[in-house]
Amino acid sequence: MKIKKMNIFTNFIFMMILIISPLIYLVDVHAKGNEKKSFFNGMVVGAYSHFLALKELNIRSKPMTKSKKLGRIKKGERVEVLGRVGTTQWFIIKQDGKAKGFVYRKLLAPILDGSISESLTGKLGYGTFPLCTYILKFKKKESINNSLQVISNYLVNFSCQDGKKIFSFEVDMFLTELAYRYKKNYIFQVNLDIPNVLDKTGERISITNLYHIKDGVLEPLSHSNPIISSKNQKISKYNSVEKVLRSAIVNSYMKWGHDTWKKIILSN
Incomplete structure (x- = not known):
């Protein structure tokens, strides 16, 4: 009976090795054909690609803390991410166009590049509000x-018209x-301030x-003075900096x- 139990246990261990080994192989960035296997076998899921290191962290050969160290990322360094390993807390990062290794995702935060090469222009109008055009630089x-x-x-x-009155102002x-x-989510803040109009x-x-x-x-959150804020709120879905900026202007x-528009008109 003891021999039989040992055989059952041995068979169990052998089966576990057969199951686990391919998974380890698939997530090893130095394994042959890793990128194709990772993406097409569902081991890596899509993720936002641009992050910044919140503190110094290790680059690992596998998505586990005891795996081999391949390098270090300095605090404040920007990182490009290929994807996330399943539902784990590990990202695959990319350097020089190739998979480099794994980093712990909780030590990274998303970043945006807010610079734009060309000015943005648009037209605005709603109800009895002034009709306006804008140029964002x-x-x-x-x-x-x-x-x-x-x-x-x-x-x-802003260049606006309210009835016969034509006026302009800067924001x-x-x-x-x-x-x-x-609230447990990563967010970016977009603010518009009118320098010469006070609450x-x-x-x-x-x-x-x-x-x-x-x-x-993009969610309009607050007004410096809720008493003079409009009840009209617009929540939009956008996926580029330019569209986010435009939507923030509309909001x-x-x-x-x-009341705020009256203050703006009187200040001109």
Whole structure:
């Protein structure tokens, strides 16, 4: 009986090796034909591709902490991701166009490049709001002191008409390039501030939009003074920086509301 039990146990171990070995082979970045096997056998799922290292981390040969170290990624270094290993917390990263190794995904955060090469233009109109055209221009990138955060700054020029009155004004705009956690999701912040128009507290009127990169949704979050905000809110799905910026302008135009528009007109 002892021999029979040993045979059953041995057979079980042998079967487990047969099952596990192909999986280990498939996720080893140095295995022959790894990239095709990984993607076409469902071992790697799609993921957002641009990340930044929140701290120094190891590049591993397999998606496990005890596997061989292939290199290091410095804090603040940008990383290109090929995909995620199944439902695990491991990413496959790419260097020089090829799979390099595995990194732990919780030590990375998504990033955007907010720079745009050409100005964005558009037209706006809703109900009794002024009819406007806008020109958005990229100004510069700015690092936030003592953090990894970088913001892209823009200037938006509005030319509007309200009845017979023609007027223009400028709006400051910025986009955070490093995502941060908000209600368990990664989001980017897009703000539009009117420098010369103040709310009742003496602060300049500001609209905040949150871009949820996972779902591609831009959500108008707040007004510096809720009393003068519009009830009209637009939630859009966009997948490029240009579209996110355009949508943020539309959201702000709607959310300023009639009282804010009166203040803008009186300031001209």
